[in-house]
Amino acid sequence: RKEVEQDPGPFNVPEGATVAFNCTYSNSASQSFFWYRQDCRKEPKLLMSVYSSGNEDGRFTAQLNRASQYISLLIRDSKLSDSATYLCVVNYLILSNAGNNRKLIWGLGTSLAVNP
Amino acid sequence: DAGVIQSPRHEVTEMGQEVTLRCKPISGHDYLFWYRQTMMRGLELLIYFNNNVPIDDSGMPEDRFSAKMPNASFSTLKIQPSEPRDSAVYFCASRAGGRDQPQHFGDGTRLSIL
Numbered sequence: 217r218k219e220v221e222q223d224p225g226p227f228n229v230p231e232g233a234t235v236a237f238n239c240t241y242s243n244s245a246s247q248s249f250f251w252y253r254q255d256c257r258k259e260p261k262l263l264m265s266v267y268s269s270g271n272e273d274g275r276f277t278a279q280l281n282r283a284s285q286y287i288s289l290l291i292r293d294s295k296l297s298d299s300a301t302y303l304c305v306v307n308y309l310i311l312s313n314a315g316n317n318r319k320l321i322w323g324l325g326t327s328l329a330v331n332p
Numbered sequence: 333d334a335g336v337i338q339s340p341r342h343e344v345t346e347m348g349q350e351v352t353l354r355c356k357p358i359s360g361h362d363y364l365f366w367y368r369q370t371m372m373r374g375l376e377l378l379i380y381f382n383n384n385v386p387i388d389d390s391g392m393p394e395d396r397f398s399a400k401m402p403n404a405s406f407s408t409l410k411i412q413p414s415e416p417r418d419s420a421v422y423f424c425a426s427r428a429g430g431r432d433q434p435q436h437f438g439d440g441t442r443l444s445i446l
Contacts, residue, residue: 250434258439259438259439260375261437265434307432317387317388319377319388320435322375322377325374
């Protein structure tokens, strides 16, 4: 099983639709989670952090399910400008004899196209 | 505020040549990361530094790749000799200390090895 898995899509939705992405992770010791957005030929940019209780930022809602080891991103009333690739990022705890270390593991991304 | 600055934006060179990518992190950020992104493998962490010290270089593909951070405001990623399979977009990112701080990315260097 991959450490972080996302449905690559593409998701094609009309303007105004609600769309949801899931991301599963394999390391139960993961501590923090993020959603990044990447436009074509651009750098990734932080969309939102994901907190245990779930969090909302305007039309975007992120949720964490530790028991099932997945995070989700919900976009309501989608806009043309939401078209992008959405990257799930998990902060892993790596245990070793040399001491614990944390490492960000990135999903391959989910492609979203919002159509007029 | 200035973000992460990378140079060059584009690099096209012949295989066998040495390639040097440069990065200036955001002032005050303790961590610096080098990533490589391709369609097939997505975003891969190559190496990261904390306070100018390399912490994890397990993602560096082979000895042809090397990275340095001589001071808090500058880092280089060098490929010598370069090969066509090194063609990718290379991103540099930095973040402040603290476990949940987000990373801020530069615009990337689009590298093509012919």
